[in-house]
Amino acid sequence: MMYYMIRRAIQIGLCGLVVGGLEAGYAQQHPRLFITAAEAAAIRQAIGHYALLDTTLGQVRVEVEAALSHPMDVPPPGEAGGYAHERHKQNYRDMYKAGLLFQITGDARYARFVRDMLMAYAAMYPELGPHPRSERQVPGKLFHQLLNECVWLVHTVIAYDAIYNWLSEEERAHIETSVLRPMASWIVNEGAREFDKIHNHGIWAVAAVGMTGYVIEEPEWVEKALYGTKKDGSAGFFAQLDQLFSPDGYYVEGPYYARYALWPLFFFAEAIERNEPERGIYAYRDSILKKALYATVQTTFPDGVFPPINDASLTMNVKAPGVVLGTNVVFARYGGDAALLGVVREQGQVILNGAGLAVAKAYAEAAAVPQMTWPSIEFTDGADGKRGGIGLLRAGTGRQQTVVLMKYGAHGMGHGHFDKLHFMLYDGGRQVIRDYGFARFINVEPKYGGRYLPENNSYAKQTIAHNTVVVDEISQNRADPKIAETLSGERHFFDGKGPVQAMSARANGYWPGVNMQRTLLLIEDSRLDYPVVVDLYRVVSDSTHQYDYPIHFLGQPIWTNVRLQSYTEQLRPLGADYGYQHIWKEAQARTDSVIQFTWLDGHRYYTWTVAAAPATQVILGRIGANDPHFNLRREPLILVRRWAKTHLFASVIEPHGYFHEAREVSLQARPQIKTVRVVGHNEAASVVEVVGKGGWRWTIMVTNGPDNPEARHTVTFGGRTFTWTGNYAVEGVAVASGSSFHD
Amino acid sequence: MMYYMIRRAIQIGLCGLVVGGLEAGYAQQHPRLFITAAEAAAIRQAIGHYALLDTTLGQVRVEVEAALSHPMDVPPPGEAGGYAHERHKQNYRDMYKAGLLFQITGDARYARFVRDMLMAYAAMYPELGPHPRSERQVPGKLFHQLLNECVWLVHTVIAYDAIYNWLSEEERAHIETSVLRPMASWIVNEGAREFDKIHNHGIWAVAAVGMTGYVIEEPEWVEKALYGTKKDGSAGFFAQLDQLFSPDGYYVEGPYYARYALWPLFFFAEAIERNEPERGIYAYRDSILKKALYATVQTTFPDGVFPPINDASLTMNVKAPGVVLGTNVVFARYGGDAALLGVVREQGQVILNGAGLAVAKAYAEAAAVPQMTWPSIEFTDGADGKRGGIGLLRAGTGRQQTVVLMKYGAHGMGHGHFDKLHFMLYDGGRQVIRDYGFARFINVEPKYGGRYLPENNSYAKQTIAHNTVVVDEISQNRADPKIAETLSGERHFFDGKGPVQAMSARANGYWPGVNMQRTLLLIEDSRLDYPVVVDLYRVVSDSTHQYDYPIHFLGQPIWTNVRLQSYTEQLRPLGADYGYQHIWKEAQARTDSVIQFTWLDGHRYYTWTVAAAPATQVILGRIGANDPHFNLRREPLILVRRWAKTHLFASVIEPHGYFHEAREVSLQARPQIKTVRVVGHNEAASVVEVVGKGGWRWTIMVTNGPDNPEARHTVTFGGRTFTWTGNYAVEGVAVASGSSFHD
CATH class of the missing domain: 1.50.10.100 (Chondroitin AC/alginate lyase)
Structure with missing residues (x-):
């Protein structure tokens, strides 16, 4: 019914276009660029009928x-x-x-x-x-x-x-x-x-x-x-x-x-x-x-x-x-x-021509105006579509949709950032795991004439300003755009359907001798209130490097299971270059165990649970060092640091509970997910287990080989054998019907 | 008409109350506490009629x-x-x-x-x-x-x-x-x-x-x-x-x-x-x-x-x-x-009884529901009304009202803060000059069981957490609630009418040997887009003290005329006790000239212009030092510091311009007010001049003596004689008609 009305609205709208100008041909009457006299007349007659x-x-x-x-x-x-x-x-x-x-x-x-x-x-x-x-x-x-x-x-x-x-x-x-x-x-x-x-x-x-x-x-x-x-x-x-x-x-x-x-x-x-x-x-x-x-x-x-x-x-x-x-x-x-x-x-x-009239009419006559709800979707990058891309996994509808975005395309010309395999999370109506955006107060004349600030290059473009791994405190391609333009990420697979969605991509050549693969899953488990993000970030090298695995959040730290050593009497920058000079080091911890960190943003709690690995550092930082003119926003980040050759950062970001300060309500401030464990990973596959409160468990199996939704895989880690078909599989997810999900 | 309808609604509403229970007397029927059977029946019949x-x-x-x-x-x-x-x-x-x-x-x-x-x-x-x-x-x-x-x-x-x-x-x-x-x-x-x-x-x-x-x-x-x-x-x-x-x-x-x-x-x-x-x-x-x-x-x-x-x-x-x-x-x-x-x-x-029904009915039948717009108003404090009070100057209507609040009452029992003569500014729909509030994540179990955090005492209650002068880095009454309970502020005068409104109060005995008076004016000048706050904060002592005059803002510093020395490589706490230990010192400046500082909050710019005084320090700070458990929010403040016996801090807070990032619009990011000058001040009066762009000028005269709206005053400062009637007068304010305003 609605579709019919919309069709009809367009016919009427375009009718105006056609009669007024479209078939009149080049150079015969005016106006001829954007609106015709007939379209203008149709708009005049429509006044009072369509709210937009x-x-x-x-x-x-x-x-x-x-x-x-x-x-x-x-x-x-x-x-x-x-x-x-x-x-x-x-x-x-x-x-x-x-x-x-x-x-x-x-x-x-x-x-x-x-x-x-x-x-x-x-x-x-x-x-x-x-x-x-x-x-x-x-x-x-x-x-x-x-x-x-x-x-x-x-x-x-x-x-x-x-x-x-x-x-x-x-x-x-x-x-x-x-x-x-x-x-x-x-x-x-x-x-x-x-x-x-x-x-x-x-x-x-x-x-x-x-x-x-x-x-x-x-x-x-x-x-x-x-x-x-x-x-x-x-x-x-x-x-x-x-x-x-x-x-x-x-x-x-x-x-x-x-x-x-x-x-x-x-x-x-x-x-x-x-x-x-x-x-x-x-x-x-x-x-x-x-x-x-x-x-x-x-x-x-x-x-x-x-x-x-x-x-x-x-x-x-x-x-x-x-x-x-x-x-x-x-x-x-x-x-x-x-x-x-x-x-x-x-x-x-709307715009003021026949097209705008058609839209206003269709909008007014639609039985129900849909919310803007897009499906999960992947876009290739590059003119030939072969320079990686961008993937968006989505769950839910309207403004309450959860969105996980990963960037694995080309550099993007002069405005490009050194941020391959960067991800963002939108949840509960907010940008929860964030990109800093540009360092610019656009059109604010006293702020550098409204132009890009020096900190746009020294911080916002650098890898550490993003939610992706940094190797040896050096940005991708040493922040050289000429090299970055020659490279791109590579898609591995993208699957945007079902209660378990996943996307995977690689970034090779961004540091000499270090290859990377990131797989992000968005899981809707009926035992959890909100969709959960699972992140498997694998770095591979023949030599030992320092790997920093950061996420940029907003809001208030609430709880962590690690023993934080906070810098209470003095702050120093986290590093010297590639954006690290702009981060104050607020606290650090060292642990061999699983890491949990909860913060509060808006009306929800978020807990990041990172799989244990020996001698892992946790660092809490805040933007603002070496910023004499207060050009940067003082926002926090948390990063997990390891020295290794090959390593799999496996973590879960779990939104949970509800907080409303004015109503003085707080529910489920503690996470449901208790631990994340790397069972094993190699060139063929990664296997990770996630364990929830009461003992429920997901087993996540991801192939690290080529995209092939049909292939059968078998891997053995620590004496256990895992078998699945396709690029990935997750066992143990409770869906509404109670059954598990397989790719 | 609306009034009539409301009256009628109440009569009907109360009618339910009366018939149902009011005259039935104690202990004769149930329910008898909150609702009667007749009120319940009236609500039942009203279903479907009143939206609320x-x-x-x-x-x-x-x-x-x-x-x-x-x-x-x-x-x-x-x-x-x-x-x-x-x-x-x-x-x-x-x-x-x-x-x-x-x-x-x-x-x-x-x-x-x-x-x-x-x-x-x-x-x-x-x-x-x-x-x-x-x-x-x-x-x-x-x-x-x-x-x-x-x-x-x-x-x-x-x-x-x-x-x-x-x-x-x-x-x-x-x-x-x-x-x-x-x-x-x-x-x-x-x-x-x-x-x-x-x-x-x-x-x-x-x-x-x-x-x-x-x-x-x-x-x-x-x-x-x-x-x-x-x-x-x-x-x-x-x-x-x-x-x-x-x-x-x-x-x-x-x-x-x-x-x-x-x-x-x-x-x-x-x-x-x-x-x-x-x-x-x-x-x-x-x-x-x-x-x-x-x-x-x-x-x-x-x-x-x-x-x-x-x-x-x-x-x-x-x-x-x-x-x-x-x-x-x-x-x-x-x-x-x-x-x-x-x-x-x-x-x-609404509530579910006859009163709630009366409200729902009146609301539904009102010709136009008024916005919540209160006039400027003062409340006395203390059971006898003689322990100072709280004053609110207001300009504008509805959500776009500007509100300046000053607190000059009693301590307020166990939850009291050491904040006499503290002020807040609400403007453009936001708390612009802020109170920190409590240090507590209410009902958030992992944050100290949801109780008041230790930082509520060590920071939030301390004087420096407020927008009022701190003497020698020590809180009022050395943060001793027993002493604070014995004292209160004293009202001087309150005038909430006209394009120039003013309130004035004193706080004596909060530091040994230092007396204080604060006069806040809210001025609507037709040459300015928004109401402007003028603040005259006078401290009087026989001996030299360090006076810190802070305001707590939010948002981004945009511009200042002082030469800031920023601490780019290292941060240290601003002090050792009374809340100062929780503030990182981010930058400082020293100047003998007028101070201007612009920040951006929401869609407006705000400029603080402080009158010149020799060897004045400006300090930018940020909350968060000595906070090992991340219990405090990392919010900024700016303070002006002077060493003096008697001093008048005279300043103006001017909201100006418009910024909309998504629309990429920025208008008037620079203030209209160019300078604030102290002409003179003594026990009798303070006289201050404010000069705007293009040379327009306000002359602000405030008596420092007893409240008397009738008295005639004459003072001479620097060879100039100023004469006015009443507690204060402001000359040079442009009002809609073009004439000036006198008290």
Whole structure:
């Protein structure tokens, strides 16, 4: 029923598109880039019917009316983050919205606003030279970097397109000659290096030039935008679609930058489809545009926040404008997948064209709006899909989903971190085992101009800032991005079904002579309140190394079974380099026995239980050493340290109990899992036992050989023989029916 | 209109009370303690009409049905926080709710549940001796401390009363003889010391015995409950009402413990009023019960959380059961003040009797439910109202209110902190300048059994844990509660009206030879986005002391104008005792100039601007030193240190700008206020200037003499003469109309 209604909504939505513009062909009428007159009319008629549309329109109106009520300002260019910089950014946003509002409402005040501002730019722009403040990059003229200029132009041509018919011929000629043509020309000629880049900056450049080409009828620019300045396909939009995404749609820089790349991607795609549908842009590379959107929204945590992979904030989410745009366009262009309405729910807004109308209508008419619940999923990395990937195991639904993410893909260009086999855990509505994110207070001018802080390189990118093993206190590839770019993780297997899910991957070559394999399982046992993470991290070497196995948690340490020696009167840094110089050593312990450590985060307790090994150190640390300007957050970590050649770190992370301070309720502050024991491990397999309260037991068997879900395995450790089929098996898990689970 | 409807709702609600029981007199029918048959019938008829009632009933039903579906368990007594302890607590909650549900629904399953459980207790209780695990206190039999026994009995007699008529005479005799009588007798006889205490434990004791007295018709117990075991009024309920509350209703231990004291207070008051209306309990001491409730809810922050005064959690709020009970009863018994519906909104539930019905009805029928917005308000402290007090200046409405709180009352008994003239700032929906709260993980068994941690004494109670000046690194009264109990702060003046509000208080005798006065102003200037706090903290001595002037903030340091010397390679504690041993010294600076320090908390920036004084030190610290068991939270503080005889710390806390990480927006990260300058100060007055961006200027004049809103003052500092009328005046504040404000 709901599906039918959604289908119908889309048909009606697309109906607007089709009648209004899609079949009219390139260069016959305006607006032609993002919205047609017919779509605008359909939106006008829909006002008052669909809450999401009304909310969006109401908000846009408030913003544009505010802009209209203040004196217009088109100042001379200024420095990054300064007033002029921010003013020009605000100006393009205002023009973009005012242009769309003019189409929708027909109110000439909006058109006049766009015209007057464009005329002000037309008066200034011809006098401008290259911006003097650019550093090591192609300058813009309005902005210090060309990127901002491209973003300005993408939005401004949409506004120009929206009032095109309303302008006089003289006005059009003046605006095109004074701003649009010279700016596009600057980007494609003087900015050729950036324009031809296979990078998110390059997408903005080709979108700006290509969209301008459509509006002012300059097919040469469209051609260069699609195929690069040499027009041979070595650069340009198609090359970007080929090389920046894996065949699954995973974006090379990770989701934080994907949200920024999707923005020009879908603006330009819409412009192409509306002007030259014969290019078949939405079908290109097996619908790579669709996959790019799905890969972005399907990597999110249950609250819509992107996992902070590589340089990223901890809070960027699906409300980002590029993701709203992409979600709406993909919904309308690819058959109206109801699952996307869960994303729309998190977004709470739509775009202002036929696609947005279709989404608002489907959302309003859906019998029940689904929560955003994605299944467990793996994405390959690299343009050929052969450079490892990223895996997400999920259990539960909606915001209460548990997510375990492992990163075993490529380095991810300039924003990449040295974090192969890093994992994160989202549980109970929080990022529980965390990535630090970037060291940057974005746009906070007094904090280093809002740019990346020095500690982004000295801490946030380093291996120890992540939840993955560090060898000899040295980051992977000695933190050399050139070497890191030549390598990638390797997937071993991924199985996202059933009460026991597992994924496994390898990272070889990241330290000379040390190979690594990590297998993460997510187990739902009916005797436990929440899904539990089992982590088998195997390091293999011919020589002895120091292996540090850290997890970064938040909240309050509650209990541990080891005898902590705390540094109560003096703190010293944990090390000298590779991020260790930024960690205060708060406490340490030495043990030959199993390690248990419980902390409290939000409303749940978490216990990390690590299998015993002789002469193991436990270290509690806190970020903040060697940070004279208070650029880092003072967050804790715990690490387990061993000196060994080959070693298997086997551990379980168990969420348990409930704490509510205001209600003064605490339940099950003690873990149910009592011990983790390594039965044995070698090149063929690892076998680990987990024992719970009352004596129940899981036997976990994982092959360390090649991916083969069919193969039969037999290994013998300490006189016991273990036999299973496939990449892994777990015995002893209680499922609802009471039976055990086998792979 | 709304008022009319509320009045009507109350009349209807109370109508139920009156018909059902109020005029029936003591000892004629059951239930008679908390609900009557008529009230229960009215609730039954109201089902489906009032959302709050339906929500509450739905929740209670779910809980009771869950209890009914599990095997009943009445285990032998166990240790605090252990299974048996928690089981007996859950049992009384279940009986209480099942009893009320039986009255409302007539469903005998609920009555049977209560009876069966009471019979199980009747079978066990006679065999029990005093609990062996009591430490330094009167034991219970079911529980290690008598307090829990009293709480158990208060709830259980309500349940017993609810099924009284349904029980056979034999069952009643057995339950009364085996449990209710011996337990009440134990409390009033063996527990006489606790019973006669003027303390929240004493309220629970008299409520338990008095309510049992009404149900089983033992007027002697009622008499002792009201007047103490000696029946001379030296103890008992009336003495508690006289001595535990100031004439304004402020509870001696502060709001965190008030929420716990209100619970038996209103249970017992209802029982008295329903059985002996001639006692006039609700009129007693000029309606002290009403004032007690108002003083509790009117001290809350805008999100309904109690300011953590003395030992308190940071999250306890108006949803606490005693506050829900008190709010409902006061609403129904004192004329249905619509402002209380704002509290009810935060609570989201009602109690299950006629008062709760009246609230649910009024809430449903109110034309608009008000936000909980309290005015600026001062409460006196001490039974005579002459032991200082607590002041709250407020600006704005609802959750976006800004609140400045100053504490200048009495010590507050065993849970008191050494924190005279301490202040807190709530702004932008957060506790921005904070109190640490208690050092306790309440009910978290692995954290010291959930009890107060040793660091509660060594850190949380100490002066440096608060936002008030510390002299010579020694806490007030050398942290001796016996001395502290003999002293109190003194109010100077309080003015909570207008765009400039102010309060002033003194603390003398807290250090030998050092007197203190703090004046806090909350200024709304139309040139600034948010209300600003001005703090004039004057310390007076004949000899030189070290004065530390700290504020405890949260979030990230963003900028300072002083040259910080950060301890990058080593941290040491800031001091040796009085809480200083728990603070790591992270950075320091020395300056003769004005100090500015900006941090980011939530979506706002905050800048502290402190007037210049020669050879001033600035120290950034972080809690966590000498904390081997990780019992303290690692939170930051900043302090300004001076060596002087008499000194005026003059500073401004300015909230400014906006930051939203996910939206990547940062506005006005720099403060508008440029400097604070002390023009002069002496025994008569203090004069301070605050200068803003662009040169605007406030002149702040405060008298240091006695409270007199009429007196005319003239002082001369540095050749300039300042004249004003009243306790204080501020010149130069821009208000909406553009004119300045005068007191």
